[in-house]
Amino acid sequence: MLVGVGQLGPRETVGTYNCVNVLLPRDAAQLFQSEGIFPRRMGIESWIAHRQLRNHKCGIFLLNGEEWRSDRLILNKEVISPAGTRKFLPFLNAVAQDFVTLMHQRISKNTRRSLTIDLYSDLFRFTLEGSSYALYGERLGLLEESPNAESQRFISAVETMLRTTLPLLFIPPGLMRWVNTKLWRDHIEAWDTIFKHADKCIQNIYQEFCLGQPRKYSGIMAELLVQAELPLDSIKANITEFTAGGVDTTAMPLLFTLFELARNPSVQTAIRREIAEAESQGPRELSKVLNSMPLLKSALKETLRLYPVGITVQRYPTKDVVLQNYCVPAGTLCQVGLYAMGRSPEVFSNPERYDPMRWLSKEDNSFKALAFGFGARQCIGRRLAETEMMLFLMHVLRNFRIDTVSKADIKTVFGFILMPEKPPLLTFRPID
Ligand code: HEM
16 A cells, blocks of 8 residues: 655555655655664565574674674775775786686687677676685686586575575565475575585685695685684674675676677777776776776766666664655665666656766766665675676776677566566677
8 A cells, every 4th residue: 555755755555564765865865864873774584594593693784783883893894995995806806807718718619709698697607706706715616617516506505595585585584484395495505505615615714824824815704814803603604695695786787787888889988998098007006997997987886777786775764754844753664766766867867878977977966876775884895896897897898899689678677686587698709
């Protein structure tokens, strides 16, 4: 039932819960600015149920209150701060270069000197390889033509965990294990495999310490273990959550960006020119190279405007908040509708146009780019994802011209995250 307050901010009652939809940047600003020091959003009950069943700690994605805040502050230093990000950038760069090598190898086997491909599973492997390397300091070998059996098991566990999360969202926690036992079992087993993988990586890192090998940076988890500010089970819980939560979320925007660049060749050319200029300034620290590519960064923002991975960001305000002259009581679920806002002509001119330049104009863009959430609770993997995507595009666009078989709009579906109904076919042609 809709008890609405008009087109741009209806309050809905679905079953027993109330929800306020926020669709304008100024209302999003009101909401986020009154979120307090312990912001809270919707939890994922099936993930929490797994942790309870196995007696594992929860990571920050699932925690709230004081416990969330103290763990988050420690993790921020290694995961999202500029200093932390600079340390894992070379790891992500190496993986992006390997992706390009893989594509060249495949094309060289093809007499036509080009490759037309549904890239989705390769992008999934790329992001998993990249984030695992940054997190565990270990290569999984997913960009080899045939990854080893253990890596295969891990990758299919992540896929199963994501696939089974969506249907479980609609089942009350107490009933989950009874309503569809196979679904529940698959979900739990997938999480178990992902946790086992983290365990193995921790043991490898410990072994290195025991062998007294010289200390060099070897990923986020090793840094957290050395600093010992968080207990071991918290480190494990968080790193596992990061592995699982950051893979599809990063692969999807890459796929959508490649598609949009393929059907907007003038944008593709402009970005390639920007990359060449950035590189012509000679060898520099990677963070500086990335900072000199504002158009590439805006292209990712533009992709996330049209195809936000999570279609909403939610908050339960801790005090009453006034939105459009309505007083929304504290504790009400408020959802900022990213997909709707991103495509609204009231917020963006020509919203259907893929136009990265809009983010570089003098327009007021505050509270319009919310794909990573906002404030103290925003995505902690934001810098990891952004730099991973930028390095990927930098290397790919420098090496290949991208085309698409069809320029028609892609239909999207919500499968826990926003995804294409049918992945686009992309053509890669090496640039000589
Ligand atoms: C393009 C890629 C990504 C997008 C669009 C994305 C989006 C989001 C959004 C919207 C939130 C909720 C923020 C809020 O409530 O304000 C979030 C939270 C989170 N994300 Fe991401 N994410 C991405 C990649 C990643 C990666 C690579 C990781 C792995 C490190 C990650 C880990 C997390 C975690 C742990 C949280 C919970 C943070 C907290 O509650 O304190 N995400 N993400």
